[in-house]
Amino acid sequence: MQWARDWFEGVFKQAPEDVNAYLTNPEVRSCLPSLPPSVPPSLPPCVQWAQDWFEGVFKQAPEDVNAES
Numbered sequence: 234m235q236w237a238r239d240w241f242e243g244v245f246k247q248a249p250e251d252v253n254a255y256l257t258n259p260e261v262r263s264c265l266p267s268l269p270p271s272v273p274p275s276l277p278p279c280v281q282w283a284q285d286w287f288e289g290v291f292k293q294a295p296e297d298v299n300a301e302s
Contacts, residue, residue, distance in 0.1 A: 240290075
């Protein structure tokens with residue numbers, strides 16, 4: 234249960250705080266691991282990046298945990 238709380242805080246608290254820090258000081262780009270390395274040029278690659286991230290977090294990670302048990 235703690236891992237879920239830590240994950241939630243990282244995604245929904247720390248990541249937005251990092252983005253706000255970047256917006257006020259663009260030199261802190263290195264502290265934004267949640268963003269893709271470059272901005273996708275159009276909507277389809279952006280959607281693909283979001284789908285890959287979602288599947289990694291909500292599909293692959295739980296499958297890996299189940300495989301370990």
